[in-house]
Amino acid sequence: DVKVTQSSRYLVKRTGEKVFLECVQDMDHENMFWYRQDPGLGLRLIYFSYDVKMKEKGDIPEGYSVSREKKERFSLILESASTNQTSMYLCASSLSPALGPQHFGDGTRLSIL
Amino acid sequence: KQEVTQIPAALSVPEGENLVLNCSFTDSAIYNLQWFRQDPGKGLTSLLLIQSSQREQTSGRLNASLDKSSGRSTLYIAASQPGDSATYLCAVRRRGGSEKLVFGKGTKLTVNP
Numbered sequence: 737d738v739k740v741t742q743s744s745r746y747l748v749k750r751t752g753e754k755v756f757l758e759c760v761q762d763m764d765h766e767n768m769f770w771y772r773q774d775p776g777l778g779l780r781l782i783y784f785s786y787d788v789k790m791k792e793k794g795d796i797p798e799g800y801s802v803s804r805e806k807k808e809r810f811s812l813i814l815e816s817a818s819t820n821q822t823s824m825y826l827c828a829s830s831l832s833p834a835l836g837p838q839h840f841g842d843g844t845r846l847s848i849l
Numbered sequence: 850k851q852e853v854t855q856i857p858a859a860l861s862v863p864e865g866e867n868l869v870l871n872c873s874f875t876d877s878a879i880y881n882l883q884w885f886r887q888d889p890g891k892g893l894t895s896l897l898l899i900q901s902s903q904r905e906q907t908s909g910r911l912n913a914s915l916d917k918s919s920g921r922s923t924l925y926i927a928a929s930q931p932g933d934s935a936t937y938l939c940a941v942r943r944r945g946g947s948e949k950l951v952f953g954k955g956t957k958l959t960v961n962p
Contacts, residue, residue, distance in 0.1 A: 740892075769949075778954040779938070794949065826892055837883055838940075838950060840893040 738763055740841040742827050748847045755814040757844050759827030765839075766832035768810035770794075770802065772823040773843075779826065785810055786832060817848045851876045851943045855953035862929055863961050870924040870956050872939035877917045880942040883950065884913050884924050887936045896937075897924070929960045 743758035761768065769784040771794075781794030783802040791802050799821060803811040810829075814821055824845050828838040852875045862868050872882070881900045885893040897906045897913040899922070905914040912925040922939060936957045940950040 742892075776954075779940075779952040781949055784949065828893075837895040837898045839895060840885075842892040843890070845890070 738839045740827055740829055740839050742825075742841040742844050744844050745842060746845045746847075748849060749814075749817050750849055751816075751818055753814075753817050755817045755846070755848075757812040757814075757825055757827075757846070759810045759812070759829075759841060760808050761810075761829040761839070762808065763829060763831075763839070764807065765829035766807070767830045767838075768804065769828040769830075769838065770800075770810065770812045771826045771828065772796070773826060774823050782812065819848050822846060822848045851879075851941060851951045853939060853941055853951050853953040855937075855939060855956050857956060858954070859957040859959070861959040861961060864929060864931060866929050866960075867925070867927050868929055868958070870926070870937050870958070872922040872924070872953055874920045874922075874941050874951075876943060877920055878944040879917065880944055882913075882915055882922050882939060882941045884911075884922075885938045885940065887938060887955070889935075893938065926958075929958075931960050931962050934958055934960050 740761045749755050770782045771779045773779050780796050785791045785804040801813045826843045827841045830838045854873045883898045884896045887893050899906045899915040910927040915922045936955040938955040940952040
């Protein structure tokens with residue numbers, strides 16, 4: 737069965753901290769994605785990766801970076817966390833070419849104090 | 850620029866009713882359209898994926914249709930149950946080399962016992 741696992745369901749950090757959100761998929765998918773979801777704004781794509789060490793900016797990449805050293809793992813990094821990055825973060829993966837569905841993890845609720 | 854709209858934003862129905870959720874998109878050049886379900890505080894669960902060459906897909910009590918020329922998709926839920934209460938999102942994958950999905954903001958469905 738398809739499985740996308742996000743390392744934390746809830747996370748609380750302080751402004752200025754460097755924050756790592758981890759995502760692992762066990763389906764050998766080429767594509768991996770990071771979204772954030774906010775009330776009234778819906779899902780917005782931050783970054784995606786179509787292969788190991790490859791990445792592409794999404795719609796709102798500012799303040800974020802990503803790392804994909806292994807095919808199964810995609811990390812989202814908040815270089816210096818700010819309160820406006822408090823949000824629900826969702827990771828997803830899909831096969832390439834992406835004619836199949838995207839599969840999502842359970843999300844990480846991140847609060848920046 | 851592709852835009853996806855879901856109307857209504859919220860819907861409340863009595864148990865047992867058949868219902869239709871609507872999704873419209875502005876650019877008909879899509880690879881596929883995907884319907885998701887999201888329970889409060891959770892990630893997205895993929896329900897149905899319709900390729901651009903298909904007209905509909907069915908899974909149990911769910912049936913999704915696609916009319917690319919008019920830029921519309923519907924999700925039909927038969928004999929609704931309280932357990933169907935959730936937010937339903939649609940997303941399109943546009944043509945043009947990108948693996949990205951464009952999401953609607955969802956319809957929040959409440960099925961009352």
